Amino acid sequence: MEVQFVDFSEQYRIIKDEIEPGLKKVFETGNFILGKEEKDFESEFAAYCDSKYAVGVNSGTDALYIALAALDIKEGDEVILPPYTFIATALCISYGGAKPVFVDIEPGTYNLDPKKLKQAITPRTKAIIPVHIYGQAANMDEIMAIAKEHKLKVIEDSAQAHGARYKGKRIGSLGDVSCFSFYPTKALGAFGDGGMIVTSDEKIYKNSLMLRDYGREGRYEHKIKGYNSRLDTVQAVVLSAKLKRLDQWNEMRAKMAEVYREELKSVKSIVTPPTLADRTHVYQTYAVRLPNRDKVAEGLKEKKVGVLIHYPIPLHLQEAYKELGHKRGDFPVSELVASEILSLPMFPHITKEQIRYVCDSLKALV
Numbered sequence: 001m002e003v004q005f006v007d008f009s010e011q012y013r014i015i016k017d018e019i020e021p022g023l024k025k026v027f028e029t030g031n032f033i034l035g036k037e038e039k040d041f042e043s044e045f046a047a048y049c050d051s052k053y054a055v056g057v058n059s060g061t062d063a064l065y066i067a068l069a070a071l072d073i074k075e076g077d078e079v080i081l082p083p084y085t086f087i088a089t090a091l092c093i094s095y096g097g098a099k100p101v102f103v104d105i106e107p108g109t110y111n112l113d114p115k116k117l118k119q120a121i122t123p124r125t126k127a128i129i130p131v132h133i134y135g136q137a138a139n140m141d142e143i144m145a146i147a148k149e150h151k152l153k154v155i156e157d158s159a160q161a162h163g164a165r166y167k168g169k170r171i172g173s174l175g176d177v178s179c180f181s182f183y184p185t186k187a188l189g190a191f192g193d194g195g196m197i198v199t200s201d202e203k204i205y206k207n208s209l210m211l212r213d214y215g216r217e218g219r220y221e222h223k224i225k226g227y228n229s230r231l232d233t234v235q236a237v238v239l240s241a242k243l244k245r246l247d248q249w250n251e252m253r254a255k256m257a258e259v260y261r262e263e264l265k266s267v268k269s270i271v272t273p274p275t276l277a278d279r280t281h282v283y284q285t286y287a288v289r290l291p292n293r294d295k296v297a298e299g300l301k302e303k304k305v306g307v308l309i310h311y312p313i314p315l316h317l318q319e320a321y322k323e324l325g326h327k328r329g330d331f332p333v334s335e336l337v338a339s340e341i342l343s344l345p346m347f348p349h350i351t352k353e354q355i356r357y358v359c360d361s362l363k364a365l366v
C-alpha cells in the first residue's frame with residue numbers, strides 16, 4: 001500500500017461539475033481580477049467566520065502583512081508570536097520593519113502560552129499574533145484579556161484552522177483581525193496561492209481594501225502606498241465550491257483523527273494530538289510526538305507513507321532570524337516539540353484501511 005501525505009483527488013471529483021461552468025464563465029467574461037465571484041466569496045467567507053468583512057489577497061503571508069499594515073504596525077514596534085509556527089508568521093512582521101518577539105508555546109496544545117505573555121510585553125509592543133496551530137485554537141480568552149489590559153491588537157494566524165471553533169465561536173471572529181491561507185494543502189485550499197483577511201472592524205477592513213489594491217480609492221486616486229495582492233477570481237470559484245463542503249470535510253478529518261487515536265493509544269511512546277473540550281480541532285495537520293522521530297520518519301517513507309515535519313526548527317533558531325540573538329534553550333517547549341513532532345497523512349477522504357496501514361507501519365518502527 002501507499003499512503004500519500006495529502007490526496008485531494010476525491011475533493012476534485014466532488015466539486016468538478018460545479019466549478020467547471022463557474023470557471024468557464026470567468027474565462028469567457030475575462031473578469032479575472034476582483035470579479036463578481038471574488039466579491040461573492042468574500043461575503044460568503046466573512047459570513048462563515050461570523051464576521052462582518054473579508055478581503056481576498058494573494059496568500060496567507062500577504063494577509064498577515066496587510067493586516068499588520070492596516071493596523072499601522074511599523075518600524076520600532078514589537079509584535080509577539082510563538083516561535084513554533086511557519087516562518088510567514090514572523091516574516092510579515094519583519095516586512096514592515098517591526099520586531100518579532102517570541103513567547104514559548106504550551107506543552108499541551110503547542111499554541112502560544114498566555115502565562116508567558118506578560119513578561120514579553122514592553123512599551124513598544126503593539127500586537128500579538130496567536131497561531132491556531134494544526135487546526136486547534138489558541139487560548140484566546142486569556143490572550144484577549146492580556147491584550148485588552150495592555151491595549152494591544154490581536155491578529156489571529158488562522159492559516160491552519162479554517163472552520164475551527166473556540167467556545168462555540170468561529171475562528172476568524174475572535175481577534176481584531178484574522179488571517180487565512182488558501183495554499184492548496186490547507187483545509188480550504190485553492191488551486192494556487194490565495195489568502196483572506198477577516199475582520200468586523202470597519203477601519204481595518206477599509207485599510208486592507210486599499211492596501212491590497214495599490215492604496216487606491218478611485219481608479220487612479222491613491223491615498224496610501226499600497227501593494228498588489230488580490231485573490232484571483234478563478235480561485236474564488238474553486239474556494240466557494242469547497243467552502244460549502246468545508247464543515248463536512250472537517251468532520252471527516254475529525255472522525256479519521258479518532259481512528260488514529262484508537263490505533264495508537266496502546267503505544268505509550270506516541271503522543272497523539274491533544275484536544276481540548278472547549279474547542280474543536282479541524283486536524284488540518286495530524287501531528288504526533290515520538291522519540292527517534294527522524295529514524296521513524298525515514299522508515300515510514302520506505303514503507304511508502306507520506307510524512308512531513310511541521311516544524312523541525314523553531315523560528316528563534318532559524319538563520320534568517322539570527323539578528324535577534326537567540327540561542328538553543330531560549331524557548332525549551334518549542335525546541336522539544338520540534339525535535340519530536342511528526343505529521344502523518346491526513347485529508348478528509350483518507351480511509352480507515354490507509355490509517356491502519358500507517359499505524360501498523362509506525363508501530364513496527366517505534
Ligand SMILES: Cc1ncc(COP(=O)(O)O)c(C=O)c1O
Pocket residue numbers: 059060061062085086088089131157159160180181182183193194195
Ligand atoms: C501558520 C501559518 N501562517 C502563515 C502561512 C502562510 O500562508 P501562505 O503559504 O498562504 O502564504 C502558513 C501556510 O503556509 C501557515 O501555516
